[in-house]
Amino acid sequence: MCKKSILIVDDNRLSRKILKDILEKAEYIVYEAENGEEALGIYKKNLPDMVILDIVMPKMSGFDILRILRNDQENLMVPIILLTSKDDFNEKLYGLELGADDYIIKPFNEKEFIIRVKNLFQRIDHNRMANPLTGLRGNLDIKFEIKRRIKKGEPYAVMYIDLDNFKEYNDYYGFARGDKVLTMTAGILSESINLVGNQNDFLGHIGGDDFIIVTTPDKVEDICQYIIKNFDEKIKNLYDEKDRKRGYIEAVGRRGEKNKYPFVSISIAVVTDEYRKFQNELQISEVAAELKRKLKTMKGSKFLKDQRKE
Missing domain, CATH: 3.40.50.2300 (Response regulator)
Incomplete structure (x- = not known):
């Protein structure tokens, strides 16, 4: 760290x-x-x-x-x-x-x-520390860290991480089980920067199932692959055996219909300063929001990196 x-x-x-x-x-x-x-x-x-x-x-x-x-x-x-x-x-x-x-x-x-x-x-x-569950830094420190990276003028990458199908998991198993998913996720993210990232990489918890990592562009792919591989392996252990065997949970919707929800997966939107320069964290978060909308249309755990030029 x-x-x-x-x-x-x-x-x-x-x-x-x-x-x-x-x-x-x-x-x-x-x-x-x-x-x-x-x-x-x-x-x-x-x-x-x-x-x-x-x-x-x-x-x-x-x-x-x-x-x-x-x-x-x-x-x-x-x-x-x-x-x-x-x-x-x-x-x-x-x-x-x-x-x-x-x-x-x-x-x-x-x-x-x-x-x-x-x-x-x-x-x-x-x-x-804004989040008592994970013990990770909150929004104040996240903004400060991004601002610091922009000011230093050195290459940086901001990774916005959130979970898919987490709400359905929470509704099905309850908040206590949902908290275990969040703490497991925080642990995997911490491991990723300690094992394949840089010494001065930053990890924060925006809130709920949203996390952030600030690293350098050259480390992005290794960190993303580590996160996805380990998350997909470990998330299965947080499902009951019958749900794990069939590969999904089945819940009744508002209209009484039965819906099938796949396992919780992880999405990572990556914004770097490789192709364009940003003035503040707001500009970075706007680009990340666009990437996250695209990621929501894709199935399973995945990452998407912004490569558009100014």
Whole structure:
């Protein structure tokens, strides 16, 4: 899975080096900035997962940078730690009022510092997890991740994943059994990016039976094939034996007629920036919606990749 990235902002080179060494030893990706202007530029380009700000800096203080970041609603969930060399209660209170998540006084203990960073990440991640069933990131993080990929200008692919015949399964077997299908799906998707994807691929749960993966174009086919193969094998185990043997479930419709519904299958709509460039996640989702409509006309588990040019 993706390594967390941290931006250190401090005008003191030695302080930055000490922090960088500690964080890299804990396997974080580290960006450095020596002033506010450089920090905001690096932040805009890389969208780090955390920011550590020294308060006292020339021209633009840590408070100024904190205020600018928090004024943008999209940065509200980014954890920010303030560093200071003095234990001033009023200063601490002011920083917390501006939106700082933690306050660390220099010099600090290395082990305590890393524990506080890890705990802050865990708390923020827990707050961001929109789906208690799968534990996967929700819409806020999904939008943030797509925006980050667009801004970086590196090749990306967004995979919109949903289930076919899931409603009928839910109605037939009940919501508890339906939840098992969703957790199984989440597990397969997670396995797919861990085994055949990239280290920094992203997995999110939009809601219901809709999921999303953000990867690179070169990994799309391998990930899709892994998902489809494993889903089709495992979904059969979530049917009763009599339904599994006949290959479908039979339910009575609203008018009293008997209908046959095939096994739940998985559809994957893939949008990449290979052939055209997108300005935001809304444009990407619109293309994905077109692909999903086509996928609904096709039987079984399948994926469809957009290859149209601008």
